Amino acid sequence: EIVLTQSPGTLSLSPGERATLSCRASQSVSSSYLAWYQQKPGQAPRLLIYGASSRATGIPDRFSGSGSGTDFTLTISRLEPEDFAVYYCQQYGSSLFTFGGGTKVEIK
C-alpha cells in the first residue's frame, strides 16, 4: 500500500502570501492518479487538482499542482481569505485509494 505523507502539518500564512504544500509518496505514483482536495470545516471535500497538475472546473488559477514520481506539490500563489482550509492529496493504485494526512492552512 502506498503511503502519502503531507507536510507541513500546519502552514500559518497571511492573505496574499504564497502557500507551498508537499505530498510525498512511499513509492512512485502515476501522475494521472494524483489529486488534491480542499476541505473547509463542516463541508465535504472539494476537488481542486487532478492528474497532478490539471485544475478542476471552476478552480481559480491561483491554485496549481506539480510533481511526479514520489514528490508532488500544491501551490496557492496568493492566498485569499476563502483559501484557509485543510488540503489533502490522494492517489489511486493497486485497487486502493489512499489519502495523505492533510495540511491545514491557517491565518497567521
Add this chain to the structure above:
Amino acid sequence: EVQLVESGGGLVQPGGSLRLSCAASGFTFSSYEMNWVRQAPGKGLEWVSYISSSGSTIYYADSVKGRFTISRDNAKNSLYLQMNSLRAEDTAVYYCARVRKWLQNYYYYYYMDVWGKGTTVTVSS
C-alpha cells in the same frame, strides 16, 4: 444539478449494523464508479470502499473488509453501504463520492469529482 445525498446515519451500539444510502441525481449514475470515504471526528479522510459502474468489481479498505458491503442499484440511482459488526472506531462522517475515470493520451485519469455532504455514524453504547 449533479448531486449526491447520503442518508441512514445514526447512533448504533458496538456490534450493531447500519445501512447507508446515497441518492444520485443530475447525471447518468450507471455510467460511473463510486466510492465511500469516511472522516472520523477531527481526523483526515479515509477511503472505505469502491464499486464499479456495473457493480461487478468491488474493493475495500483493510479496516472494513469482512464487515462492510458496498452495493448499488442503477435502476434506483442509488449506492449503499451495509455496515455490520460496528466498532467505536467506525464513528465518522461517511461521504459518497463519484469517481471520474477517463483516458487521455494513453493515460487513465482517476479522481473523485463530486461528493455528497455526508451522513454521521456514531458507534457508542
